[in-house]
Amino acid sequence: MTDWEWDETLFAGATPYYQRGRLPYAPGLVPRLAEVLAADGTGRLLDVGCGPGTVTLPLAPLFREAVGVDPDTGMIAEATRRAATAGLAARTRWPRLRAEHLPAGLGTFDVAVFAQSFHWTDRERVARTVHGMLRPGGALVHLADLKTERRTTAGLPYPAVPYAGIAALVRRYLGPVRRAGRSLLPQGTPGGEAAVLSGAGFAGPERHVVPGGQALVRTTDDVVAWTFSMSFSAPHLFGPDRASFEADLRRLLGGASPADRFAERVPSTEVFVWRRPRRARSRTGGTG
16 A cells, blocks of 8 residues: 555545445444443543544543544534434534644544544554554554454345445446555555554554344445445546446346345454553663
8 A cells, every 4th residue: 555645535425325335333332342441421532534423423422522533524524414413512523634634733532443444544653643642541442344254144034235246346347456536556455553553652452342243134225325435436436437337236236136125244343452551661662
């Protein structure tokens, strides 16, 4: 990903599809985080790359204030709207800014969350900055779907979502190399978060897995929304062929399930909790 540079089109046009299309996190995530973080309605939460508030809003009641930051204007507008609808406007803030522009005068936090967003940032720079924004003993929480599980569709009442067919259709329209904003990601997004976060001064991690597996019924419109919510198939990437792509996508889905229903299982959620040490490390790697 060394040649890739963020640009503002990364999720351009994806906001209307994001909340409907994305698969949910495991339903036990909020109570597990409340326990792990000893969150009691006090303290401050920072959600970096918050999107439309997918994680910020469920976690907001655990904190005195929740601040979600995202560079996409549409995502921030949708997060603000959803916070008002949920009665959480008074305890949430939604600055529009890139992670690289932190700390941006936002102050000190008890918890910072990256929900499948850390890989889109200048990771070394952002990790150091967020480390400095956390109080001693504060936590950086990295969330992602559990990549190692195999989610079987056995016993589900409808056909599986034809993800392989969708991927092939996207490649037919956009080419064989993954798209991301105005650039390409031939190697995909980077891994190795542990080395980056350790290098920034964090201790840990504590690993937790929140089990998924619950049956989830999806309509054709839901799957279309999932497709357009992804960075590699965001609406703007198709240009004048967008309507043609969507028509082909709907034909593909109609052939896979004439009943307009699909079934899959909710992914398990993998949680890594990194702590800012209460005392600074010495030059030899201990605490001083």
